[in-house]
Amino acid sequence: MRSHLLNDTTAEHYRRSVTEGVERVAAKLASTQRPFTGVTPDRLAPVVAAVDLDTPLADASAALDELEEVYLRDAVYFHSPRYLAHLNCPVVIPAVLGEAVLSAVNSSLDTWDQSAGGTLIERKLIDWTCARAGLGPAADGVFTSGGTQSNLQALLLARQEAKTTDLSKLRIFASECSHFSVQKSATLLGLGPEAVVSVPVDRTKRMQTVALEAELMGCVSEGLVPMAIVATAGTTDFGSIDPLPEIAALARQYETWMHVDAAYGCGLLVSPTRRGLLDGIERADSVTVDFHKSFFQPVSSSALLVRDAATLRHATYHAEYLNPRRTLEEKIPNQVDKSLQTTRRFDALKLWMTLRVMGAEGIGGLFDEVCDLAAAGWELLAADPRYDVVVQPQLSTLVYRYIPESVTSPVLIDQANLHARKALFASGEAVVAGTKVAGRQYLKFTLLNPETTTGDIAAVLDLIAGHAEQFLGENLVHAS
């Protein structure tokens, strides 16, 4: 069994084993045209259930053979140009290379004495990202597991900086299109169910700052305390970017924390043509960035950035065995002092390798391509009488629904759209997402693959229309 330990004597075994895995995946990617096989949980669950975990196989090759059956064959493949559903990107090769290196060396980024150079690399990438956002000389931050954790930490800092310790008085303002992790964070932070004030959006799905101002005024006049305003820079559904400069002005006027949730829109930080969409982000107190959404990085790779490094002390706790107080005076760079996590992956290495091989503009150019694709997709949808499209995209999502001319029942139209999404998924030919707008069922493309073409979009729209028509055909006949 010792031959399975990765060390100085097993280099050859390591090389062979990992190479075989890489070759299997490479072959899989080369031969997989569809994003999905359409497998159902009912069909796949018995295959997984039949594996006896107490009886190992002969070797890694056998385990890879089995993996084909239980995972690889039926996985959902984001590299497919017809995977158009959620905020999952195809990944770039330098980042995958970084992933292979970081898990083999297995640094843990909590303390200097578990990572050494990894700590400095992470810090440099944080500084680089803060500079791109324009957060100023005192900025800092830390890598996190994802936008959800980044938002939680941002709101923790905001709560600790708030002007009252009476949690029942604190209010967070976020648009009705903000991410649900804001609500989840509020609960985790001990705030009441009323704590998150939902601010309405305008027709382009951006926060209405007039309404925000009214809410802030009302809050203060009731003796409550604004704890934070969360501006979403790229809403998950619409990619809409809240008006950051106006929100920054209100945050200053009401002396409250401004958090920018740029989990999705952070790709604009490196965009050669669209950086202006993030103007105002430099005035934020904290920013969430998800490199695993718009920087083409494998899950997970995310960070929380703050304007004032000192605010990260709210996440600082000392353990004698790990990061005793004296390490502060000794200026030992222990990232755990800034993090909600303890043991933590060296995810930063993936972004490092990406920037060293492709450069920032290389990544930004790819993100620009998918934003251009969304603009072209919007033109297609807007010109297509079969479809209703909600907003012209600022980033790379499209929310739309199939609207048959002959059918007036809103319930039936909802059902037809839902059916089309499910039937498409079951066919494996393409994967799209769904969402609701004003209570009605819509469909969504999240475009993050520069290999997707307008031809793909047109083809998928035809597939959806076909499924919806078939459903209506069956159900209208039935009804009459």
Ligand SMILES: *Cc1c(COP(=O)(O)O)cnc(C)c1O
């Ligand atoms: C995806 C997303 C999040 C959550 O990020 P995870 O990495 O999935 O935890 C938060 N905010 C917005 C706007 C998002 O799109």
